[in-house]
Amino acid sequence: MPEATTLKVNGVRHTVCAEPDTPLLYILRNDLKLKGAKFGCGVGLCGSCMVLIDGHNVMSCDTPLWAAAGKSITTIEGLGSLAAPHALQRAFITEQAAQCGYCLSGVIMSAAALLERNPDPSESDIKQALARNLCRCGTHTRIIKAVQRAAGELRK
Amino acid sequence: MSAAAKLPGSLNANRRLDRWLRFNADRTVTVRTGKVEIGQGIVTAMAQIAAEELDVALTRVRMVSGDTALTPDEGHTSGSRSIDEGGSALRYACAEARHLLLQAASQQLDIPADKLVVEDGVISGLDRIRKLSYWELPHAELLNREATAAIKPKPAARHTIVGASAARLDIPDKATGAPRFVQDLELPGMLFGRAVRPPSYDAQLTAFDADAVRKLPGVVAVVRDGNFIGVVAEREEQAVKARQAAQRAAQWKESPLPTDDAGIYDYLTSRQTKDHVIIERTDAAARARAARTLEARYTRPYVAHASIGPSCALARIEGGRIEVWTHSQGVYQLRHDLATVLDLPPENILVHHAEGAGCYGHNGADDAALDAVLLARAVAGRPVQVQWMRDDEFAWEPFGPAMVVKTRAALDAQGNIVDWALDVWSNGHTGRPNTATTTGKVSSLLAAWHLANPVARRPQGDPPMSGGGGMARNSPATYAFPNERVIAHRVEEMPLRVSALRALGATANVFAIESFIDELAAAAGADPVEFRLRHMKDPRARAVIELAAQKAGWRAGAASDGTSGRGIAFAQYKNSYGYLALVIELGLEPDIHVKRAVAAIDVGQAINPDGVVNQTEGGIVQSISWTLKEQVRFDRERVTTRTWEEYPILTFAEAPQVEVHLINRPDEAPLGAGEMAAGPTAAAIANALHHALGVRIRDLPLTRERIAAA
Numbered sequence: 033m034p035e036a037t038t039l040k041v042n043g044v045r046h047t048v049c050a051e052p053d054t055p056l057l058y059i060l061r062n063d064l065k066l067k068g069a070k071f072g073c074g075v076g077l078c079g080s081c082m083v084l085i086d087g088h089n090v091m092s093c094d095t096p097l098w099a100a101a102g103k104s105i106t107t108i109e110g111l112g113s114l115a116a117p118h119a120l121q122r123a124f125i126t127e128q129a130a131q132c133g134y135c136l137s138g139v140i141m142s143a144a145a146l147l148e149r150n151p152d153p154s155e156s157d158i159k160q161a162l163a164r165n166l167c168r169c170g171t172h173t174r175i176i177k178a179v180q181r182a183a184g185e186l187r188k
Numbered sequence: 189m190s191a192a193a194k195l196p197g198s199l200n201a202n203r204r205l206d207r208w209l210r211f212n213a214d215r216t217v218t219v220r221t222g223k224v225e226i227g228q229g230i231v232t233a234m235a236q237i238a239a240e241e242l243d244v245a246l247t248r249v250r251m252v253s254g255d256t257a258l259t260p261d262e263g264h265t266s267g268s269r270s271i272d273e274g275g276s277a278l279r280y281a282c283a284e285a286r287h288l289l290l291q292a293a294s295q296q297l298d299i300p301a302d303k304l305v306v307e308d309g310v311i312s313g314l315d316r317i318r319k320l321s322y323w324e325l326p327h328a329e330l331l332n333r334e335a336t337a338a339i340k341p342k343p344a345a346r347h348t349i350v351g352a353s354a355a356r357l358d359i360p361d362k363a364t365g366a367p368r369f370v371q372d373l374e375l376p377g378m379l380f381g382r383a384v385r386p387p388s389y390d391a392q393l394t395a396f397d398a399d400a401v402r403k404l405p406g407v408v409a410v411v412r413d414g415n416f417i418g419v420v421a422e423r424e425e426q427a428v429k430a431r432q433a434a435q436r437a438a439q440w441k442e443s444p445l446p447t448d449d450a451g452i453y454d455y456l457t458s459r460q461t462k463d464h465v466i467i468e469r470t471d472a473a474a475r476a477r478a479a480r481t482l483e484a485r486y487t488r489p490y491v492a493h494a495s496i497g498p499s500c501a502l503a504r505i506e507g508g509r510i511e512v513w514t515h516s517q518g519v520y521q522l523r524h525d526l527a528t529v530l531d532l533p534p535e536n537i538l539v540h541h542a543e544g545a546g547c548y549g550h551n552g553a554d555d556a557a558l559d560a561v562l563l564a565r566a567v568a569g570r571p572v573q574v575q576w577m578r579d580d581e582f583a584w585e586p587f588g589p590a591m592v593v594k595t596r597a598a599l600d601a602q603g604n605i606v607d608w609a610l611d612v613w614s615n616g617h618t619g620r621p622n623t624a625t626t627t628g629k630v631s632s633l634l635a636a637w638h639l640a641n642p643v644a645r646r647p648q649g650d651p652p653m654s655g656g657g658g659m660a661r662n663s664p665a666t667y668a669f670p671n672e673r674v675i676a677h678r679v680e681e682m683p684l685r686v687s688a689l690r691a692l693g694a695t696a697n698v699f700a701i702e703s704f705i706d707e708l709a710a711a712a713g714a715d716p717v718e719f720r721l722r723h724m725k726d727p728r729a730r731a732v733i734e735l736a737a738q739k740a741g742w743r744a745g746a747a748s749d750g751t752s753g754r755g756i757a758f759a760q761y762k763n764s765y766g767y768l769a770l771v772i773e774l775g776l777e778p779d780i781h782v783k784r785a786v787a788a789i790d791v792g793q794a795i796n797p798d799g800v801v802n803q804t805e806g807g808i809v810q811s812i813s814w815t816l817k818e819q820v821r822f823d824r825e826r827v828t829t830r831t832w833e834e835y836p837i838l839t840f841a842e843a844p845q846v847e848v849h850l851i852n853r854p855d856e857a858p859l860g861a862g863e864m865a866a867g868p869t870a871a872a873i874a875n876a877l878h879h880a881l882g883v884r885i886r887d888l889p890l891t892r893e894r895i896a897a898a
């Protein structure tokens with residue numbers, strides 16, 4: 033049965049009504065109209081749907097609504113916006129680190145979690161941190177450069 | 189009617205100037221292109237071209253792309269042809285528009301046109317006192333005519349926007365999560381649909397309990413039409429659950445496939461084939477000098493496009509009018525196929541392009557559009573969004589075809605190639621919708637074949653060599669061999685559904701040619717770089733080979749230390765487009781991986797140099813993934829590759845260093861660039877592996893198991 037569930041997303045409290053086993057991804061995209069996180073595989077294997085839950089990067093496609101209840105969730109929209117982009121978003125634009133860009137919001141959220149726990153990551157730290165995100169376009173090298181650039185900027 | 193003069197590129201079939209551009213009241217200009225963004229940055233490059241010819245700032249250009257109501261029909265966005273066809277059309281259309289506006293301004297200002305300058309759309313005399321902007325002139329009237337292409341576009345020397353790296357227009361949205369993809373579109377009252385595909389290609393539905401699905405929460409419609417099943421629900425998770433329930437409620441009778449992934453190469457080479465001689469050049473005297481002959485067989489498996497975002501479309505049916513949003517590479521071609529399946533005049537269908545995930549060729553985009561229309565029909569008036577599930581994307585997309593390439597060559601006593609032969613086996617490489625007239629009703633759209641009144645499958649196509657070639661693309665070598673004979677053996681039977689995948693046959697052909705060149709170099713005791721240059725006349729080809737070798741620090745005769753290796757390969761894409769050579773440095777510990785790729789490219793005039801480099805980097809990395817990892821699996825019943833676990837691709841942890849060095853030639857024609865890395869990368873890896881371990885692997889992918897078995 034659908035149940036009312038309260039979530040804190042990008043600092044704002046929302047109450048949604050859905051089956052408790054609904055993937056968080058669909059709640060974000062369809063109920064809260066936050067289209068940044070993407071459906072890629074639905075089974076935790078590609079990272080397109082990555083968001084932060086209490087600061088940890090988590091696949092929202094295999095996180096049920098009940099497990100996210102009461103937690104603090106950050107999506108790419110909460111990181112920054114066109115008008116006020118986060119250092120990571122700025123760096124991705126500066127480095128032109130996208131081809132199709134479908135993987136980007138997931139990749140950026142994994143990178144955000146990394147920079148939160150390690151402000152000065154090595155190249156290999158970045159590669160490991162993004163290991164659960166797939167990019168089919170082969171934008172890997174630019175994406176790694178963009179994360180390095182953002183880390184440098186944030187340390188300033 | 190006298191035949192009109194031939195105009196450049198897509199202008200020929202879309203001759204009205206106001207089809208291409210319009211000036212808006214807010215002092216911007218709308219530019220329309222039939223070519224669409226598929227992650228390759230083409231829309232930005234088109235904006236640069238228009239801004240350049242019109243002499244307006246890039247920020248004034250508003251791009252509209254791929255829309256049957258608005259944009260020219262420029263065929264598919266594929267084959268690295270966009271700059272060639274669409275770019276040249278825009279160049280001429282904009283140059284002519286500027287000229288017409290200038291003439292009108294000349295009259296109004298009473299200044300001769302050759303004494304006028306244009307700066308960001310403002311036309312003035314040299315004194316800069318008397319001025320008029322494009323927007324103050326009767327632009328709509330002036331553009332209401334057919335193009336003549338009589339006005340020459342600017343020479344490259346005067347370019348300030350074209351040839352300079354421009355930031356892609358789409359990246360800010362994508363980096364901030366702003367809705368931009370077809371997957372992100374939402375219309376009022378939208379429902380969610382899912383197709384319920386059969387378990388294998390020709391499976392017949394023998395029983396289906398639709399009621400078991402209909403009673404699930406949120407389900408609005410369950411559609412069954414022959415072997416096509418689909419569900420529509422209020423919420424997305426309800427549609428996903430309804431699909432699972434429908435899979436349980438359906439019983440199918442499957443029929444076997446004629447072969448499996450292990451048997452496919454023998455299967456291909458033992459069919460009756462249609463053979464085409466692609467090239468035949470004979471020099472009997474040179475052939476008589478043959479001292480030794482080498483032969484080899486190379487294979488490439490079926491490869492999936494495997495877009496990171498599964499195919500998606502939205503459809504709405506109101507009155508007799510159908511509206512579709514799709515990431516198809518050809519909106520007019522898709523409309524044609526939809527009209528055929530639905531028995532409607534094409535005018536009743538509007539098809540709008542919206543960006544999808546990178547497709548690298550023909551994936552499920554067009555199929556998803558028909559799925560959405562079939563489901564929208566069941567819920568009159570309400571829009572339906574369909575996104576494929578990952579397992580359907582893997583099982584049902586048209587794969588890049590499996591191929592076999594056999595080579596034979598002879599060396600003379602000095603180690604020069606005096607004879608060369610190549611034979612290639614494959615299915616045709618295109619199964620796309622198109623508007624070409626055929627006898628009888630046919631469709632390229634998956635669901636059309638499954639309906640109770642099925643529409644027959646469109647016969648598989650294969651582009652002729654004049655159109656860049658399909659299975660035989662890049663089968664002629666660019667080297668100057670005195671004897672060369674190439675034959676394409678086209679196989680009609682298709683064990684798996686296939687269609688265009690980035691570079692088409694060029695991947696396997698170049699993999700074979702450039703691997704075999706290394707085998708011949710080894711037999712001749714020659715250095716691979718020197719051996720290539722020895723047989724290469726084209727100065728632009730020589731330049732990229734030399735530059736790649738130099739930038740990679742190539743040393744002739746350097747031995748491997750047993751833990752790493754290096755290899756080089758080269759190709760001119762389609763034998764007439766961009767040139768690329770690259771050196772791969774391979775590591776072997778803990779598993780075979782690419783440490784560094786150093787490429788040199790020449791694409792003539794680069795419209796957006798950073799864009800070309802970005803595309804090339806992506807092409808190299810994607811090809812590394814194909815080469816080291818990828819193979820679609822199938823048994824005698826069905827495609828068994830269904831998840832990323834069964835189809836691993838290159839991860840960030842395995843990302844190589846990539847350097848791309850661009851030789852810019854602003855005075856040469858711009859050459860398509862998006863697909864040229866595929867074949868050379870595969871061969872350079874195989875060559876590096878041979879350098880490291882002394883083993884020659886001729887079957888893709890180059891896995892640890894294959895190396896151990898060699």
Ligand code: FES
Pocket residue numbers: 070071072073074075076077078079080081082091092093094
């Ligand atoms: S969509 Fe969540 S991991 Fe793929």
Ligand code: FES
Pocket residue numbers: 130131132133134135136166167168169170171227496545546
């Ligand atoms: S940029 Fe297309 S999947 Fe990463």
